[in-house]
Amino acid sequence: MISALNRRFKAGFFKQTAIAPLIMFRIIFGAMLLFSSLRFMIKGWVETQYIEPQFYFAYLGFEWVKPLQGNLMYIPFVIMAISALFIMLGFFYRISTFLFFLCFTYVELIDKSNYLNHYYFLSLMSFLMMLVPAHRDFSIDAKLFPSIRRKETAAWHINILKFQLAVVYIFAGIAKINSDWLLEAQPLRTWLQAHHNLPLVGGILQEEITAYFFSWTGCIYDLFIVFFLLNSRTRPLAYLAVIFFHIVTWLLFPIGVFPWVMIFSTTVFFGVNFHQQLLNGLKKLFKWTEQVPEQIKKIPTPRPIVKYGLLLYIAFQVIIPLRFLAYPGDLFWNEEGFRFSWRVMLMHKEGHATFYVTDKNSGRTIEINNTDYLTVRQEDQMMTQPDMILQFAKMLKKEFDGKTFSNSQQSISLKDPAVHAEVYVSLNGRPSQLFIDKKHDLTLLPYNLKHRNWLEPFEK
Amino acid sequence: MLKRAVGFILIISVGLFYSCKDKKDKDSDKVDFNKGALLENVSGNIIVPALAQFNGEVSDLKSSFVTFKNDPTNVNLEVMKSHWKASYLTWQTVKIFDFGPVRLNGFKSATGTYPVDTAKVQANMTNGAYNLATISNLDAIGLNALDYLFYKSNALSEFQNTPAYMQYAEDVIGKLYNETQTVVNGWNSYQSTFNASTGTSSTSAFSEFVNEFNRDYELAKTAKIGIPIGKANLGLVKPEYVEARFSGISFELLIESIKALKATYNGNSFINGANGIGFSNYLVHLEKINLDDLINQKFNIIQSKAEGFSVTLETAINDPSMQNQLDELYLHLQQQVVNIKTDMTSAFGVLITYQDNDGD
Numbered sequence: 079m080i081s082a083l084n085r086r087f088k089a090g091f092f093k094q095t096a097i098a099p100l101i102m103f104r105i106i107f108g109a110m111l112l113f114s115s116l117r118f119m120i121k122g123w124v125e126t127q128y129i130e131p132q133f134y135f136a137y138l139g140f141e142w143v144k145p146l147q148g149n150l151m152y153i154p155f156v157i158m159a160i161s162a163l164f165i166m167l168g169f170f171y172r173i174s175t176f177l178f179f180l181c182f183t184y185v186e187l188i189d190k191s192n193y194l195n196h197y198y199f200l201s202l203m204s205f206l207m208m209l210v211p212a213h214r215d216f217s218i219d220a221k222l223f224p225s226i227r228r229k230e231t232a233a234w235h236i237n238i239l240k241f242q243l244a245v246v247y248i249f250a251g252i253a254k255i256n257s258d259w260l261l262e263a264q265p266l267r268t269w270l271q272a273h274h275n276l277p278l279v280g281g282i283l284q285e286e287i288t289a290y291f292f293s294w295t296g297c298i299y300d301l302f303i304v305f306f307l308l309n310s311r312t313r314p315l316a317y318l319a320v321i322f323f324h325i326v327t328w329l330l331f332p333i334g335v336f337p338w339v340m341i342f343s344t345t346v347f348f349g350v351n352f353h354q355q356l357l358n359g360l361k362k363l364f365k366w367t368e369q370v371p372e373q374i375k376k377i378p379t380p381r382p383i384v385k386y387g388l389l390l391y392i393a394f395q396v397i398i399p400l401r402f403l404a405y406p407g408d409l410f411w412n413e414e415g416f417r418f419s420w421r422v423m424l425m426h427k428e429g430h431a432t433f434y435v436t437d438k439n440s441g442r443t444i445e446i447n448n449t450d451y452l453t454v455r456q457e458d459q460m461m462t463q464p465d466m467i468l469q470f471a472k473m474l475k476k477e478f479d480g481k482t483f484s485n486s487q488q489s490i491s492l493k494d495p496a497v498h499a500e501v502y503v504s505l506n507g508r509p510s511q512l513f514i515d516k517k518h519d520l521t522l523l524p525y526n527l528k529h530r531n532w533l534e535p536f537e538k
Numbered sequence: 539m540l541k542r543a544v545g546f547i548l549i550i551s552v553g554l555f556y557s558c559k560d561k562k563d564k565d566s567d568k569v570d571f572n573k574g575a576l577l578e579n580v581s582g583n584i585i586v587p588a589l590a591q592f593n594g595e596v597s598d599l600k601s602s603f604v605t606f607k608n609d610p611t612n613v614n615l616e617v618m619k620s621h622w623k624a625s626y627l628t629w630q631t632v633k634i635f636d637f638g639p640v641r642l643n644g645f646k647s648a649t650g651t652y653p654v655d656t657a658k659v660q661a662n663m664t665n666g667a668y669n670l671a672t673i674s675n676l677d678a679i680g681l682n683a684l685d686y687l688f689y690k691s692n693a694l695s696e697f698q699n700t701p702a703y704m705q706y707a708e709d710v711i712g713k714l715y716n717e718t719q720t721v722v723n724g725w726n727s728y729q730s731t732f733n734a735s736t737g738t739s740s741t742s743a744f745s746e747f748v749n750e751f752n753r754d755y756e757l758a759k760t761a762k763i764g765i766p767i768g769k770a771n772l773g774l775v776k777p778e779y780v781e782a783r784f785s786g787i788s789f790e791l792l793i794e795s796i797k798a799l800k801a802t803y804n805g806n807s808f809i810n811g812a813n814g815i816g817f818s819n820y821l822v823h824l825e826k827i828n829l830d831d832l833i834n835q836k837f838n839i840i841q842s843k844a845e846g847f848s849v850t851l852e853t854a855i856n857d858p859s860m861q862n863q864l865d866e867l868y869l870h871l872q873q874q875v876v877n878i879k880t881d882m883t884s885a886f887g888v889l890i891t892y893q894d895n896d897g898d
Binding site for chain 2: 268269271272273274275332426427428429430432437440442443444445446447483484485487488490492502503504507509510
């Protein structure tokens with residue numbers, strides 16, 4: 079059993095295969111990164127998400143990651159755009175992929191209120207691209223240093239990319255196997271009815287049966303699309319499904335570039351011939367001269383570090399989305415093990431959180447206006463996510479400790495104040511329920527990965 | 539393996555069939571609703587008529603000022619005050635709609651900012667060379683600047699003896715009048731855009747309307763009551779933050795604001811209160827009848843609690859024996875926030891930010 083697996087692993091990952099799919103993927107991926115970096119700057123989001131906020135919600139263990147001062151925050155984005163262009167052109171490829179990965183991941187780590195699954199995906203993909211030699215044909219590097227040119231490459235260089243895409247789809251599919259999604263057609267029912275004024279399709283979209291159809295189709299699509307893409311016979315039809323599915327989601331939901339990332343990334347599943355022809359066409363267009371004779375290198379034996387590194391990466395990618403199983407309680411309610419798990423468009427959660435800073439001596443309180451400290455987006459994200467609520471409470475304590483409040487009659491100084499919060503949350507169209515009771519002094523609660531027993535239980 | 543898979547699919551299919559079936563029955567008594575009709579009703583029967591009435595009242599205020607300037611008697615001052623008050627009450631409806639031409643012209647902050655910075659007003663008068671259009675002068679203009687100028691204890695003699703005082707009032711009224719004209723004209727062309735903007739993006743008129751409705755409600759809660767009773771100040775009261783402090787009509791304004799929000803929520807006509815299509819109808823359409831009842835009941839409770847005060851807000855907050863009554867009013871104001879901001883807004887599927895989202 080083990081040795082059979084080992085053989086398959088070796089065959090699937092270390093045999094030599096045509097490099098064309100990898101080259102084509104580099105070009106497509108670089109173009110996507112370039113587009114999304116430019117789009118982010120043009121939309122003014124560097125300003126609104128990395129310059130305007132006064133406070134950032136750091137990831138646990140990454141509190142040392144801080145934004146740069148003011149407009150300096152544009153630097154990582156400019157580097158991203160330039161390195162994305164270089165990735166596309168295959169110019170100083172290894173350095174460019176490294177720089178892109180570094181800048182992109184740095185920016186993502188600054189504030190978890192900006193977390194999106196597709197950002198995490200791009201971060202992982204740029205990490206993988208850094209490790210594979212996608213510059214060994216039809217690139218400026220290959221032009222400058224013809225000795226790096228190859229016709230073939232190890233299969234894992236391409237298959238690890240397919241694996242990553244498979245992880246995204248399959249876990250997104252598994253996440254949809256829950257009663258809200260399948261039996262209540264929520265949150266799609268809420269989201270689709272909001273389109274009832276669209277010409278032609280509006281009437282259909284607000285029908286309940288449509289929401290069920292979308293929910294079930296979406297779930298089945300996510301679970302199985304990868305297998306249909308892998309099979310050369312079903313591939314053309316499967317890719318049409320990919321295009322159709324993602325364009326529908328792009329039209330209906332504000333999910334930005336994600337549909338396009340998936341539509342273009344899944345081309346990596348296409349056969350060698352397809353990529354070879356495409357690449358030959360491009361080469362013709364740009365008058366690329368092949369250097370003959372091509373160096374034929376001996377097939378390299380897989381190094382143990384590569385083998386075990388790959389196994390470790392694969393194991394992590396499977397375990398991380400499943401870590402929620404280690405926590406009791408409702409996943410959507412508690413959000414323990416929610417991020418980094420490909421739960422895309424899965425729930426509709428709205429909350430309202432009122433924070434109170436209390437003087438322990440007099441029992442007097444201050445009611446906080448959250449938007450004095452947070453942007454609208456940060457507040458919106460914070461109000462339904464327990465870890466962010468806790469972080470905000472601890473920030474408030476720091477902010478208010480030692481401050482003096484007065485009116486014409488008296489004056490009170492706050493020392494080591496308590497911070498309480500009353501939070502109500504509505505999940506997937508249910509009436510709002512108490513999420514966090516005002517009785518807890520949040521400053522005394524630990525911020526860690528352990529189960530948070532101070533959340534009110536969820537009632538379906 | 540295959541058998542199990544088939545069995546699994548069978549079970550969920552049956553489950554799906556049943557869950558659809560039992561929902562189909564409820565479907566039949568769904569009320570017909572569309573957002574286009576809601577927007578048409580709100581713009582045609584609430585926003586535009588309220589703006590027209592506000593415009594009329596501000597014009598009256600302006601002409602009564604001219605009369606008063608020529609003949610600064612107490613009688614003429616009182617006429618001017620009555621037009622000011624009528625404008626301020628209508629403003630409670632207009633201020634909800636901070637989008638389109640209102641937002642474009644910064645009309646909400648220019649007209650309704652409080653408390654007025656009386657020192658700034660005085661300094662402006664003394665210096666003479668002021669530009670009322672600057673951001674720093676937002677708390678030295680608008681209806682609250684007039685509250686101070688008209689109602690401060692020696693207002694009449696100031697008007698009679700200090701030309702700069704008369705001039706300042708004239709400038710504030712003139713600015714208000716001009717901006718009102720601009721906004722009214724803006725709505726003439728904006729109305730059709732508004733009615734057609736039924737989409738789900740955060741910049742669609744419907745989303746802006748929902749978000750501004752929430753914002754205005756929260757602002758009423760926080761600024762009209764919360765801050766003056768010391769909610770942001772360890773419970774130490776702040777009478778200097780009371781809205782329309784000099785005329786003492788703050789409770790009247792609060793009641794009017796709650797009535798306006800409730801009427802808007804229900805889509806009731808500004809002109810005659812006739813029923814129309816509003817958020818309430820949308821909630822009923824979405825089978826959220828309980829929530830709809832809850833919201834209307836809460837508006838009623840808040841209104842009656844606010845009507846329970848027979849003194850001015852400033853008197854009430856300076857009277858420790860009335861603290862509980864104020865806290866109770868505030869609590870009800872606070873409880874309604876969850877109903878409209880969390881439950882109502884999430885039922886509508888409206889987004890509050892414009893950035894990319896993947897639903898988590």
